[in-house]
Amino acid sequence: xxxxxxxxxxxxxxxxxxxxxYGVEGLTxxxxxxxxxxxxxxxxxxxxxxxxxxxxxxxxxxxxxxxIFINGRAxxxxxxxxxxxxxxxxxxxxxxxxxEPWRAAAFPIIKDLVVDRSALDNIIEQGAYITAKTGxxxxxxxxxxxxxxxxxxxxxxxxIGCGACVATCKNASAxxxxxxxxNHLNSxxxxxxxxxxxxxxxxxxxxxxxxxxxxxxxxxEVECPEGISIVNIAEMNxxxxxxxxxx
Numbered sequence: 001x002x003x004x005x006x007x008x009x010x011x012x013x014x015x016x017x018x019x020x021x022y023g024v025e026g027l028t029x030x031x032x033x034x035x036x037x038x039x040x041x042x043x044x045x046x047x048x049x050x051x052x053x054x055x056x057x058x059x060x061x062x063x064x065x066x067x068i069f070i071n072g073r074a075x076x077x078x079x080x081x082x083x084x085x086x087x088x089x090x091x092x093x094x095x096x097x098x099x100e101p102w103r104a105a106a107f108p109i110i111k112d113l114v115v116d117r118s119a120l121d122n123i124i125e126q127g128a129y130i131t132a133k134t135g136x137x138x139x140x141x142x143x144x145x146x147x148x149x150x151x152x153x154x155x156x157x158x159x160i161g162c163g164a165c166v167a168t169c170k171n172a173s174a175x176x177x178x179x180x181x182x183n184h185l186n187s188x189x190x191x192x193x194x195x196x197x198x199x200x201x202x203x204x205x206x207x208x209x210x211x212x213x214x215x216x217x218x219x220x221e222v223e224c225p226e227g228i229s230i231v232n233i234a235e236m237n238x239x240x241x242x243x244x245x246x247x
Contacts (some may be wrong), residue, residue, distance in 0.1 A: 001027040001093050005040060007052055008100040013108050019098075029089030032075065034059060034066060036088050037099075053112035059084040061225065067177030068113050069100045074223040076166035082162065082225045102167035106174070106210045109203030117163050119209040122178060124161075126205040127179040127198035130190050149187055156184040158226040163218035176220040178206045179236035180228050186239060196243035203240055 003024045010017030024040050031039070041051040057063040066083040070076040076086040087206055091097060099113065107115040134220055159180035166174050182199050185191030191198070220228045 001088060002030060003027060003036075003088075003091060003094070004096040005037075006096055006098045007113070009050075009052070010109050011119055012111060017109065019100075021096075022179075022215070027088050029087060030036040031088045032059070032084055033070070033086040033088065053110075053114045055114050056084060061085045062160060064160035064225075067102060067162040067167070069098075069167065071098050074102075075162075075225060079222065080225055080227045081094065085225075086195075102163055104163075104166050104172035104211075106172060107163060115163075117161070119211070120161050120163060120174065122209055123174065123178055123202055123205045124181060127194065128185065128202065129222050130185060130194065132190070132193065138227045143189055145188060146168050150240055153184050155185040155231055156180040156187065159184075159224075159228055160226060164223045164225065166211065168215075168219045168223040169212065170217065170219070171215060173214040173220070173227065174206050174209070174211040174225065175233045176224065176228060176230060177213035178202055179232035182234050195201065195239070199236065199239045200243050203236070214238060 002023065005022045005024055006019050009020045023038055024036065024043075027036050027039060034054075037052060037054060044051050052070060055065040057065045059066070061082040061084060064082070067075060068083055069194065070083065070086070075081055075083045077090055078086065087119075101107075101109050102112045102115045102117075104115075104221050106119045107117055157180070159177060161177065163177070165176040166172050182202055186195045186198060216230060216233070218230055221228065244247055
């Protein structure tokens with residue numbers, strides 16, 4: 001299988017980027033997309049050329065580090081899939097595949113396909129945790145939680161922080177990410193004590209980081225690898241309004 005990669009190259013945050021094209025031969029449909037990039041990088045290194053910088057870690061669709069735009073879509077052509085889960089059989093022999101980094105002011109490009117997503121970490125630091133001193137881990141069933149609440153919390157907790165929601169949003173909003181982190185804890189009794197403080201601090205940090213406003217286009221839900229619903233955003237907004245008025 002032979003393809004033509006058209007890849008964004010940028011040496012550092014301050015340099016002007018550009019696309020470069022690479023013809024790649026000898027790929028198979030069973031290769032993951034990242035393995036295809038590995039294959040290209042091996043050739044570049046062998047020819048004393050600069051390897052393409054891109055992020056990855058688990059390669060199992062869990063860590064969220066591998067996010068890039070592929071042919072204009074976050075993570076590639078399929079719904080609810082990370083880049084590392086994408087295989088080359090999703091493309092045809094001879095295809096031109098355009099590869100570029102997340103595009104958002106809050107995600108400055110570090111190099112090539114690597115962006116700085118520390119803005120998401122800064123939001124988490126403002127309340128995506130529970131501060132109660134519980135000592136050793138309690139028995140799992142010590143606190144009774146209704147199944148519907150447990151399921152709701154776990155659905156929100158599925159967020160892997162890849163940033164696809166931000167990158168695909170026309171406003172570069174981080175509302176879905178922030179809402180998932182807030183609703184995960186605020187839905188559980190363990191998070192109730194700090195619920196109002198959590199929603200106020202995290203949404204405030206989201207705005208300080210330079211993310212855009214949510215206009216409910218729904219693009220974030222479509223591109224989220226975990227399929228997290230935009231209903232979470234509506235709930236976050238309701239929680240924030242309640243916290244403003246009643247604390």
